[in-house]
Amino acid sequence: MNDISKIAWDDTVLPFQLDASDIRGRIARLDGTLDAVLSQHDYPAPIERLVAEMALLTALIGQNVNPGWKLSLQVRGDGPARLIATDWHAPDTPGEPGRLRAWASFDAERLDERADPFGQIGRGYFAILIDQGQGTHPYQGITPISGGSLTACAETYFAQSEQLPTRFALSVGVDIAPGGRESWRGGGVMLQHMPKASPFAREATGEGGLLQAGDILSAEEGENWRRANMLLDTVEDLELIGPSLQPTELLVRLFHEEGPRVFDPQPAEFGCPCSAERVRQSLSIYSARDIGHMTTEDGRVTADCQFCGAHYEFDPATLGFEATEAP
Incomplete structure (x- = not known):
């Protein structure tokens, strides 16, 4: 890969549409962004892979939210991988990078590093939350953990909660650069049928009580959907991750007969909006007594x-609604 293609396509999400199939989608490539997300922590290998996959899912889904909104994905389970949480902060100005961050909570004593990472989650739920900003109520949708992967959980969520047939193909891995430096790369494709859900979808019941794509689409729509999925089944991991194949080239290779049409790519970067002022705001609901319980032996409140x-x-005197001193 030359430097020009790296600058052009790494850390981007490319929206597209398949006009012949009435399907929209996105192709994501995360290089430095994914590496920056994971370098904030020293996770065991199974947790690292789960966080990488969740971050990639978040970028693919988050690219479509409105400017200034925040999309969050959460997986909670009763296994050793207790929580995986990711955020995508959509930029206020079109063309600016979306900011991605992620973290995980896990029980190191129960974790089996040789086992399948997804199996470490156990029973629980997959959730998508959308924060539209000040003065609004966040939207939240939840579905049970299902299938054998995080992508299966996300696909079930969209079929069940949004009644939108959705498919993901993801690949993440560690790239070893000349000199031996290791860095994470990830790539993925998201397909989603345009929102023309069957009028019978709300009455349909899928396997285990959860809807699937076949429960939503009409016969003609179902055929288009199956054809696009069969084409996506031919993609290889290295084609998803790159860097030798650009996203536009991958799109043509997979879907040239479906009339692919691309839109402006969305840049992505690691970004965390935390600040001292945000922490103060979060603590402003507490009384002086509550703040006292949070104060350390050194007379400080830490976060x-x-x-x-x-x-x-x-x-502590500067915190809470009973603060006696200015910050």
Whole structure:
């Protein structure tokens, strides 16, 4: 790969549409962004892979949210991988990068590093949350953990909660650059049928009580959907990750007969909006007594960002709605 193609396509999400199939989609390539997300923590290998896949899913889904909104994905389970949380902060200005961050909580004593990473989640739920900004109520949709992968959970969510047939193909891995430096790369494709759900979808019941694509689409729509999925089944991991094949070339290779049409790519970067002021705001609902319970023996109130590891310290007299001193 030459430097020009790296600059043009790494850390981007490319929206597209298949006009012949009435299907929309996105292709994501995460290079430095994914590496920056994972470098904030020292996770065991199974947790690292789960976080990488969740971050890639978040970029693919988040590219479509409105400017200034925040999309969050969460997986909670009763296994050793207790929580995986990701955020996509859509830029206020079109063309600016979307900011991606992620973190995980896990039980190191119960974790089996030789087992399948997804199996470490156990029973639980997959959730998507959308925060539209100040003065609005966040949207939240939840479905049970299902299938054998995070992509299967996301596909079930869209079929069940949004009644939109959706398919993901993801690949993540570690790239070894000349000199031996290791860095994470990830790539993925998202397909989604345009929102023309069957009028019978709300009455349909899928396997295990969860809807699938076949429960939603009409016969003609179902044939188009199956054809696009069969084409996506031919993609290889290295084609998803790159860097030798650009996203536009991959799109033509997979779907040239479906009339692919591309739109402006969305750049992505690691970004965490945490700040001392945001921590103060979050603590403004507490009384002086509550703040006292949070105060350390050194007379400070501390807070750590779970996403980026930033550490904050405050004078307790400046916190809460009963603060006696200005910050």
